[in-house]
Amino acid sequence: MDWLTAPEALTLLGTRPQTLYANVSRGRIKAKRDPDDSRKSLYRGDDVRRLAQRAAGRRRQEAVAAEAIRWGEPVMPSSLSTIVDGRLLYRGQDAVELAEHGTLEGMAALLWGAEPFQLPVRTRGAAPSLQAAFMALAERAANDAPSIGRSELILRVEAISVFASVASALAGGRSATDPLHVALALAWDRVGAADIIRRALVLLADHELNASTFAARITISTGAPLSAGVLTGLATLSGPLHGGASVAAQALAGQAKSLGAEAAVLARLGQGVKLPAFGHPLYPDGDIRAAALFGRFTPPEHYAALHAAAYKITGERANIDFALAALSEAHDLPHEAPMVLFALARSVGWLAHGLEQVKGGQLIRPRAHYVAAAADH
Numbered sequence: 177m178d179w180l181t182a183p184e185a186l187t188l189l190g191t192r193p194q195t196l197y198a199n200v201s202r203g204r205i206k207a208k209r210d211p212d213d214s215r216k217s218l219y220r221g222d223d224v225r226r227l228a229q230r231a232a233g234r235r236r237q238e239a240v241a242a243e244a245i246r247w248g249e250p251v252m253p254s255s256l257s258t259i260v261d262g263r264l265l266y267r268g269q270d271a272v273e274l275a276e277h278g279t280l281e282g283m284a285a286l287l288w289g290a291e292p293f294q295l296p297v298r299t300r301g302a303a304p305s306l307q308a309a310f311m312a313l314a315e316r317a318a319n320d321a322p323s324i325g326r327s328e329l330i331l332r333v334e335a336i337s338v339f340a341s342v343a344s345a346l347a348g349g350r351s352a353t354d355p356l357h358v359a360l361a362l363a364w365d366r367v368g369a370a371d372i373i374r375r376a377l378v379l380l381a382d383h384e385l386n387a388s389t390f391a392a393r394i395t396i397s398t399g400a401p402l403s404a405g406v407l408t409g410l411a412t413l414s415g416p417l418h419g420g421a422s423v424a425a426q427a428l429a430g431q432a433k434s435l436g437a438e439a440a441v442l443a444r445l446g447q448g449v450k451l452p453a454f455g456h457p458l459y460p461d462g463d464i465r466a467a468a469l470f471g472r473f474t475p476p477e478h479y480a481a482l483h484a485a486a487y488k489i490t491g492e493r494a495n496i497d498f499a500l501a502a503l504s505e506a507h508d509l510p511h512e513a514p515m516v517l518f519a520l521a522r523s524v525g526w527l528a529h530g531l532e533q534v535k536g537g538q539l540i541r542p543r544a545h546y547v548a549a550a551a552d553h
Contacts, residue, residue, distance in 0.1 A: 324399030382525030
């Protein structure tokens with residue numbers, strides 16, 4: 177049996193002296209007086225090494241968990257969508273190929289594992305309104321039945337109903353029966369934009385475990401109604417680092433128009449700020465969704481110049497947020513059009529993940545890695 181000095185034990189454990197003393201008091205490490213210096217103690221080596229090994233295992237788990245929530249390894253199983261080698265797949269089907277002829281309603285049937293369906297006649301709205309979507313979902317979330325303990329068939333029917341509520345707010349407009357992309361084009365008085373709107377909606381329907389989808393799944397994992405999960409997703413989407421990134425792209429494009437593209441890029445970088453709507457960790461060779469849209473419309477001149485300047489200076493390509501901003505200006509859509517498109521489309525994915533989460537039936541409850549405050553030392 178070997179015995180270690182305090183410095184030797186602390187080196188192995190990687191902890192503070194207080195932690196070493198606490199382990200001794202709890203009987204995890206046996207200690208004895210140092211025969212050469214009665215003021216000091218020695219610690220049994222086997223006990224110290226055993227605890228050090230356990231601590232190393234915990235640190236490895238913590239490191240993996242920390243990295244997983246920052247674009248790291250997958251953290252939960254899902255059969256809905258994934259990004260593989262730069263391709264976005266919906267249940268194994270290429271989203272770019274689906275966008276050639278598909279509709280958002282068709283993506284809902286695919287992702288929900290449902291038969292093709294027609295949305296109920298929607299309430300006519302004055303214009304696509306995010307505020308109306310928030311209000312409709314909030315009212316439903318306060319009154320809809322919990323998602324827990326209900327059959328898949330009943331929940332799919334409810335998913336259609338929730339989707340119809342969102343569609344009434346975001347695409348009711350002048351048409352209550354047309355496909356959603358047509359309804360939106362009519363609501364914005366831009367019938368010629370119907371096809372590019374359709375393509376954008378399909379490409380935005382789902383995107384693996386993004387921030388808003390993860391938030392929606394957490395909500396549904398508590399047994400909350402499907403509408404509450406979609407409300408959570410919409411609230412999360414509104415942030416400037418998520419669906420709201422198109423607003424920053426619009427502002428940057430405005431600067432490019434007035435200052436020149438390279439000057440606008442350099443001014444932003446000179447502030448120590450990353451260019452909004454450029455680059456994507458899951459698409460190192462460029463966001464395939466943006467590329468698919470750019471192939472179907474001509475961006476305004478200042479957007480094209482900004483894209484070229486940003487790539488020349490940073491090596492980053494435009495992502496879907498930039499593409500949404502560009503197509504909105506190209507077709508003279510309202511300023512909030514990118515967010516409306518994003519929210520309407522992604523509600524399909526939130527509902528798909530909600531249905532999948534109910535089927536799994538487990539509460540999502542990660543642990544926090546506590547970092548002691550100064551007063552705790």
